[in-house]
Amino acid sequence: MELPRPRPRRILGQPLTLPMLRMGPFPLPGREREKNIRNADMDQFLQLIVAGLATGAIYALAAIGFTLVWQTSQTINFAQGEFVMLPAILVLAASHVGLPMWLAFVVGTVGFVLLFGFGFKRFLVEPMQRHGVLPLAIATMALSVLIKEAAKNGFSAEAQQFPSLVPEGTLSMLGAAVSVRDLAIFVVAVAAILGLQAFITHTRTGRTMQATAQNPTVARILGVPVQRMILLTFLINAALALVASYLISPVYLAKFSNGEHIGLAAFIAAIVGGFNQIRGALAGGFLIGLIDNLAAAYVSSAYRTAVPLVVLVVVILVKPEGLLGRKEERTV
Amino acid sequence: MTFKTFAAGVALAAAFAAPAFADTVKLIDVIELSGPGAPAGTNWKNGSDLAVAEINAKGGILGKQIELIHYDSQTNPGATRAAVQRAVDEDAYVVLGPIFSGPISASMQITQRAGVPQIVGGEASAFTKQGNPYIFRTSLNQADSMPKLANYLRDEVKAKSVAVVWINNDFGKGGRDAIIPELQKRGIQVAADIATESGQADFAADAIKVKNANADAVFVYLNEEESARFLRAVRQQGIAKPIIGETTLLGAKVIELAGDAANGVKGHVGLLVDAPNPGFQAFGKKYMDKYGFTSDHNGIKGYTAVYTVKTITERIGKFDREAFAKALHGARIDVAQEPGILIDTKWLANGDVDRESFLVEVTNGKPVVKATLPMINP
Numbered sequence: 001m002e003l004p005r006p007r008p009r010r011i012l013g014q015p016l017t018l019p020m021l022r023m024g025p026f027p028l029p030g031r032e033r034e035k036n037i038r039n040a041d042m043d044q045f046l047q048l049i050v051a052g053l054a055t056g057a058i059y060a061l062a063a064i065g066f067t068l069v070w071q072t073s074q075t076i077n078f079a080q081g082e083f084v085m086l087p088a089i090l091v092l093a094a095s096h097v098g099l100p101m102w103l104a105f106v107v108g109t110v111g112f113v114l115l116f117g118f119g120f121k122r123f124l125v126e127p128m129q130r131h132g133v134l135p136l137a138i139a140t141m142a143l144s145v146l147i148k149e150a151a152k153n154g155f156s157a158e159a160q161q162f163p164s165l166v167p168e169g170t171l172s173m174l175g176a177a178v179s180v181r182d183l184a185i186f187v188v189a190v191a192a193i194l195g196l197q198a199f200i201t202h203t204r205t206g207r208t209m210q211a212t213a214q215n216p217t218v219a220r221i222l223g224v225p226v227q228r229m230i231l232l233t234f235l236i237n238a239a240l241a242l243v244a245s246y247l248i249s250p251v252y253l254a255k256f257s258n259g260e261h262i263g264l265a266a267f268i269a270a271i272v273g274g275f276n277q278i279r280g281a282l283a284g285g286f287l288i289g290l291i292d293n294l295a296a297a298y299v300s301s302a303y304r305t306a307v308p309l310v311v312l313v314v315v316i317l318v319k320p321e322g323l324l325g326r327k328e329e330r331t332v
Numbered sequence: 333m334t335f336k337t338f339a340a341g342v343a344l345a346a347a348f349a350a351p352a353f354a355d356t357v358k359l360i361d362v363i364e365l366s367g368p369g370a371p372a373g374t375n376w377k378n379g380s381d382l383a384v385a386e387i388n389a390k391g392g393i394l395g396k397q398i399e400l401i402h403y404d405s406q407t408n409p410g411a412t413r414a415a416v417q418r419a420v421d422e423d424a425y426v427v428l429g430p431i432f433s434g435p436i437s438a439s440m441q442i443t444q445r446a447g448v449p450q451i452v453g454g455e456a457s458a459f460t461k462q463g464n465p466y467i468f469r470t471s472l473n474q475a476d477s478m479p480k481l482a483n484y485l486r487d488e489v490k491a492k493s494v495a496v497v498w499i500n501n502d503f504g505k506g507g508r509d510a511i512i513p514e515l516q517k518r519g520i521q522v523a524a525d526i527a528t529e530s531g532q533a534d535f536a537a538d539a540i541k542v543k544n545a546n547a548d549a550v551f552v553y554l555n556e557e558e559s560a561r562f563l564r565a566v567r568q569q570g571i572a573k574p575i576i577g578e579t580t581l582l583g584a585k586v587i588e589l590a591g592d593a594a595n596g597v598k599g600h601v602g603l604l605v606d607a608p609n610p611g612f613q614a615f616g617k618k619y620m621d622k623y624g625f626t627s628d629h630n631g632i633k634g635y636t637a638v639y640t641v642k643t644i645t646e647r648i649g650k651f652d653r654e655a656f657a658k659a660l661h662g663a664r665i666d667v668a669q670e671p672g673i674l675i676d677t678k679w680l681a682n683g684d685v686d687r688e689s690f691l692v693e694v695t696n697g698k699p700v701v702k703a704t705l706p707m708i709n710p
Contacts (some may be wrong), residue, residue, distance in 0.1 A: 044544040051536035094576070124423035157370040159557045161589050162639060168593075177543075179568045182536065251568075252533040253589055261533055296537035301528045302500060304537075 042322050043176035050173070054182035056289020057189030061244040062266030063281035064193065065237040070275050071213035072233045073125055077137040079144035082151075082262015084243035085256065087104075087112045088249035089151045096155075101163060109242060117238030121231055144259070151222050151256035164250035185247045192243050193282055196236065200278070209233060222262065265292065270309050272315045274325020283324050287311075338589075356399040357392070357651055359384075359641065360419035361634075362439070363429040367407030368531045371556045371585040372431045372630045376453055377402055378623050379634030380428060381525070383672060393642045400638075405430045409438035409703075420446040425651055426641050428452060431630060432555075433502035438468050451637040451655045453630055455579070456506035460682045466657050468683040470633035470640075472602045474503075475510050477689070479577055480705055481551070481600050482514035484691060489574050489598075491548035495524040497538060497562065498553040502529075507553035508579065515551075523547035532558055535565035543571050552577040556628075561590030567593040574598060582692050582699050583628035591697075598693045603629040603675070606699050607690050611667055611674035632674060639672035640665065678707065686710075 062084050069077040077083075091108030097099055123141060159183040166184040170177040200206035211219045212229040220226045244262070252258050265288055273284020288308045295307035321327045361380055364373030364456045384400045392398055401422075404413040412435035419427045420442055426449045427635045430436055433456030443450040444464045451468045452459075457475035459467060491585065494515055498508040504527075513521055524545035525536050539562065542550055545666065550573055554562055559581050577599040584605070587594045602605075605616030605627050615635060619627040641656075643665050664678040678686045691703040 041544075044540055047540045048537060048659070051540060055534060055536070152366065155399075157366045158374060158585070159371070159560070159589060160610070161591055168568055177570050179536070180569070181568050251536075251561070251564065253555070253557065257531070258533060293537045297541055301526075301532065301538065304529075 020079070043314065044297070046174060046176040047178055048297050050178040050182050050186070051294035052290035053286060054179075054185040054189075054289070055292055056269075057186045057193075058191060058244050058248045058262065058263045058285075059269045059289050060282045061189055061263055061283025063270040063285045064196070064278055065240055065277055066266060066270040067275060067281045068233050068237045068240075070270075072230045073129055073133075075125075075129075075133045076140070076267075077237075078137065078140040078263070079147060079259075080241070080266060081259030081261070082144050082147040083116055083238065084244045084248070084262045084266075085254075085259035086147055086151060086252040087242045087245035087255065089155050090158075091246075092160050092254055093155050111233060112242060113238045116241070117235040118231065119265070120238070122233040128186045144263070148256050148259065155256070157256065158254035159255040162249035162254040165246065166250075181251070185251075188247060189243065192240065193278075196240070197278060198237065203305070205229075205232070264305075264310065265289075268312045269289065270308035271322060272308075272312055274322030277322070277324050277325050280322050280324035284322065287323075345595060347668040355396055355404055357396045357425050357645075358399045358401065359399060359426055359428055359638070360422060360424035361402045361428040362405050362412060362415040362419055363402055363634075364407045364431055364435075365402065365404040365450070366404075368555055368557060369405070369407035369430070369432045371583075372453070372628070373405070373407070373429070375585070375628050375630035376429060376431055376634035376637075378619065379615075379627060379631035379636075380638050381634075382618060382622060383635045383638035386672070387638065387640040387642055393645050394649070395704065398638070405432075405435055407432055407435065409435045412439045412440065413435075415439075416442045416450075419443075420448055424448060425653065426451060426656070427663065428637050431535070431633070434460065436467075437502055440464055443467075447653055447657075449653055449660065453633045453637075454503065456502045458502065458506055460684050464655075464683070465661070468640075468660055468679060469685045470637050471579070471685065472531060472687070472689060473684045474507050474578065475643060476684070476686075476708055477600050478507070478514045479600070481511065481576065481578065482518050482520070484598075484600065485515065485551070486518045486520060489496070489576065490519055491574070493521040493523040493545075494576075495526065495542045495545045495547040495548075495550045496522055496553070497524075497526045497528060497542060499530055499548060499555055499558055500527045501530045501555075503555065504530075504553055511551060526530075528554065530555065533561065535562045536568070538562065539565035539569040539571065540561050542566065543569050547573065549574040549576055552581050554580065556580060556583055556654070557589065558584045559583075559586045560594075560649075563590040563593040563597065579603070579629050582694060583630075584626040584699075585628050587694055587697060587699065588625075594694045595696065596619065596694065598675060598691070600705075601629065601690045601692045601699070601701075602687070603632040604690055604692060604699060604701070605632065607701050608704070609675060611671060615674055631702075632669070636673055636677070639670060639674075640677075643670045643673065676707075680709075 031185050062080055065080050087108055088113050091104045094104035094107040128139045166181045169180045171180050208224050209229045212226050216226050269284035269288040270281045274280025292304055296304040363376050388397050391532045405412040405415055412430055416439040426450050427443050431453035433454040435460050436452050444466050449466050452469050455471050455474045457473050459502045498504040526541055528538055575597045579601045582599050582601050605612050619631055644656055644660050648659050660679050661681050665673045666676045675687050685710055686707050690701045690702055691704045693701045
């Protein structure tokens with residue numbers, strides 16, 4: 001009995017031949033091209049992740065500011081974006097009056113911390129807080145407009161170059177060339193945040209700050225200098241805004257309107273991550289930074305602002321206290 | 333008060349007011365002094381102020397001093413419409429500006445209805461295609477620039493594929509729609525077509541897309557600040573491919589803001605203070621002496637817009653808006669007749685201009701002219 005002959009295997013309508021078997025089912029150039037495309041896609045994805053983490057680190061620094069102000073005064077600082085915009089403008093203004101750049105940095109840094117660390121608490125938060133949360137929130141909105149217009153009219157309506165403390169160039173990472181500046185922004189911002197976290201959890205002053213944030217009345221009874229702790233929180237907020245400003249201004253260029261975008265993104269990040277937790281603001285910042293960059297690349301630049309807002313809506317619907325937030329009587 | 337007293341008062345007021353009014357001619361400049369267009373608008377404002385000061389010092393136009401008023405358009409179509417309407421209501425002889433094409437398109441019907449000539453700085457091709465007899469350019473139409481750029485990409489850069497990066501406004505869309513067919517006609521593949529937003533701060537994702545498109549060259553068509561941010565992002569990602577653009581990309585403000593990232597950028601420029609042209613160079617020096625920084629092409633546009641008003645008004649011999657508009661269609665102003673025009677310029681029937689232009693490369697932070705391109709229809 002004759003066994004049925006197996007039907008020859010066919011590839012793209014052609015019988016499979018020995019040379020084809022040696023080469024594989026598709027010609028080598030095609031496979032290489034496909035592999036190259038896959039590699040290019042992976043490289044692009046990795047580069048976008050690094051860029052997204054760098055952007056997210058800036059958002060995280062600003063978002064932590066929202067959290068700190070919320071914890072100490074139970075209000076939202078709507079001028080937080082302008083806090084990130086202003087230090088770079090102050091440095092440039094100081095250099096424009098003839099100071100050398102290092103001295104301009106010193107003047108800008110000290111001036112900003114005094115004005116928007118100490119001054120913000122002393123002249124805006126303290127007088128307004130006794131009238132309730134809403135008037136204070138509205139006062140921060142007014143402050144936001146005031147800072148922006150003062151920067152525009154008092155300095156310049158145009159973008160200005162800001163010196164970079166980090167060299168340009170790329171670094172090979174898992175086969176993809178990623179930006180040194182992106183990595184540096186990420187490392188510096190994360191170091192600042194980890195330093196803050198260590199200060200809050202591992203030092204006596206930090207724990208006292210936490211106690212003040214959790215229950216200022218009990219803290220006062222226990223002898224905690226509550227006002228000094230609140231002032232320290234505002235100074236830390238100003239310092240974080242400074243770091244964010246010096247890191248991002250060489251990339252975005254120093255301009256009065258920079259705070260609008262950063263403030264909105266950080267606000268979304270703080271809500272998504274959890275408004276009452278520093279780790280929540282950190283996670284929210286990175287998440288929004290990643291989503292922002294991936295949306296710009298894979299959706300479109302036009303919708304990059306909309307995608308984080310969609311995430312915000314979903315988080316509010318599913319977990320109103322934020323991804324890592326703690327449930328409170330009031331949720332944001 | 334009797335009627336006689338009232339009439340005498342009115343007559344007296346008119347007697348004092350009339351000469352004061354008659355001694356000046358009002359030009360109203362609606363220009364981008366804030367918003368994303370602020371760098372462009374500031375240059376234009378300074379250039380126009382400089383021209384007015386010179387003309388007034390020499391006796392004005394037909395014996396009248398120019399009164400130049402600036403209104404901030406905020407780079408916003410709504411604010412521009414309001415400012416143009418105000419200019420018309422305040423009886424401007426000619427409206428100058430704006431520069432951004434979107435606000436021009438949104439506001440030019442107001443001057444057309446009122447019969448007031450408007451001399452603008454926009455480059456988008458659309459607004460001179462609408463049969464408006466009162467709209468005039470100070471710069472080349474982007475549709476005339478793109479064939480020159482496409483030839484440059486094919487013949488000089490030898491590009492087989494190009495990544496096109498454009499800004500999602502009237503200016504950017506017009507440029508994108510003009511360059512892509514020109515590239516395709518020349519067999520150049522568009523490897524990536526990337527839209528960005530006006531006022532965008534973060535260009536990392538766009539630069540990464542450009543990098544991975546692996547095109548032979550990158551064509552950039554963005555406004556000033558966005559151009560600078562994009563160039564910085566491109567260098568940050570280590571992209572070494574030729575970057576080619578139109579006038580804006582090679583502007584003084586872009587070069588200043590982008591710093592080293594602007595070096596090596598090449599492109600086509602309509603107006604440039606560093607061009608081998610004595611008029612431009614003299615203007616550049618005057619501008620630098622007065623304002624302390626280098627003028628970009630918008631400074632030249634503002635300056636020449638005022639000299640255009642002067643020359644054409646003197647040709648018609650009266651302040652007549654309709655006659656002005658008629659005279660400017662098809663007019664040619666040569667530097668030999670009016671040095672303030674800086675470069676021989678011809679206006680076409682639709683309000684477009686034709687003049688020489690330049691191929692430029694940024695070297696050591698300075699735009700260096702590599703070639704001069706002739707008028708399209710001399």
